[in-house]
Amino acid sequence: MKHFLDINKTAQDDLRAMIDDAHAMKAARNGRPKGALDDEQPLKDHMVALIFEKPSTRTRVSFDVGVRQMGGQTMVLSGSEMQLGHGETVADTARVLSRYVDLIMIRTFEEATLLEMAEHATVPVINGLTDRTHPCQIMADIVTFEEKCGPIAGKKVVWSGDGNNVFASFAHAAGQFGFDLTFTGPETLDPEQVFIDEARAKGATITIERDPVKAVEGADLVVTDTWVSMHDAPSARERRHNQLRPYQVNDALMSHAKPDALFMHCLPAHRNEEATDGVMDGPHSVVFDEAENRLHAQKAVMRWCLGK
Numbered sequence: 040m041k042h043f044l045d046i047n048k049t050a051q052d053d054l055r056a057m058i059d060d061a062h063a064m065k066a067a068r069n070g071r072p073k074g075a076l077d078d079e080q081p082l083k084d085h086m087v088a089l090i091f092e093k094p095s096t097r098t099r100v101s102f103d104v105g106v107r108q109m110g111g112q113t114m115v116l117s118g119s120e121m122q123l124g125h126g127e128t129v130a131d132t133a134r135v136l137s138r139y140v141d142l143i144m145i146r147t148f149e150e151a152t153l154l155e156m157a158e159h160a161t162v163p164v165i166n167g168l169t170d171r172t173h174p175c176q177i178m179a180d181i182v183t184f185e186e187k188c189g190p191i192a193g194k195k196v197v198w199s200g201d202g203n204n205v206f207a208s209f210a211h212a213a214g215q216f217g218f219d220l221t222f223t224g225p226e227t228l229d230p231e232q233v234f235i236d237e238a239r240a241k242g243a244t245i246t247i248e249r250d251p252v253k254a255v256e257g258a259d260l261v262v263t264d265t266w267v268s269m270h271d272a273p274s275a276r277e278r279r280h281n282q283l284r285p286y287q288v289n290d291a292l293m294s295h296a297k298p299d300a301l302f303m304h305c306l307p308a309h310r311n312e313e314a315t316d317g318v319m320d321g322p323h324s325v326v327f328d329e330a331e332n333r334l335h336a337q338k339a340v341m342r343w344c345l346g347k
């Protein structure tokens with residue numbers, strides 16, 4: 040079963056094939072209307088379940104549109120409206136859905152839910168974000184970097200802010216795609232050490248630098264994300280903001296990166312918190328290309344999962 044659970048659990052050749060496929064499928068759409076079918080319809084006669092236990096705009100719409108462009112059909116399910124949200128086990132949900140659909144994408148809280156779904160489903164399962172990782176986002180980010188700047192291998196990527204789920208998938212990707220990754224943020228919000236150790240074990244250079252100005256020196260790509268994720272307690276908001284304020288990505292910080300550096304944010308952004316309007320809307324920013332590339336990257340992921 041070809042689940043897409045995390046970037047570190049997927050073979051390097053397969054990851055590269057998906058990125059290349061995403062570029063090719065994007066080019067092949069050739070400006071046609073968003074609702075037009077692709078020339079190839081690899082998901083014809085396929086039904087895809089998209090389960091959300093957390094809010095979503097990009098993941099929800101890009102998966103839904105992607106399936107339809109490839110000739111398939113979707114159903115978008117809210118976890119709280121399913122029996123899953125009222126005591127039915129994840130395992131039974133996985134077994135039942137596998138009788139109806141060909142592919143399951145789930146956005147959930149605990150990673151254990153995703154893993155249990157994958158263990159008991161007899162169709163492929165895709166990780167649409169957990170508290171720990173967000174692999175589809177980073178596949179789109181690699182598509183975005185490479186369409187602007189060429190191969191990401193050997194490039195310097197700097198993450199400024201919270202060591203969260205999106206950072207974790209960047210660390211997985213550093214190990215698999217061979218780029219250097221610097222984390223700059225407060226020690227209290229460091230990423231889990233296992234993500235750092237694993238990327239280093241795969242040969243990636245991972246640096247922790249508390250000074251954001253030093254961190255971004257020579258960066259090819261600067262990335263940030265919200266200071267309070269969906270799984271963080273709202274009561275932690277003020278403390279997190281106080282700790283993360285020095286790591287805001289603003290024009291002054293970007294001026295220390297390479298002149299042609301890119302700026303990325305997975306969105307949704309809290310403008311003028313983790314990144315200023317000047318950066319979000321400025322010349323380095325590729326945030327809306329990233330959002331678009333969720334569509335192309337995930338179409339490639341779904342084709343890979345289904346062997347199409």
Ligand code: CP
Nearest residue numbers: 095096097098305306
């Ligand atoms: N970046 C991202 O996953 O966005 P959504 O929460 O809108 O899906």
Ligand code: NVA
Nearest residue numbers: 203264268269270306
């Ligand atoms: N770190 C954020 C990403 C949202 C796409 C969250 O988990 O809320």
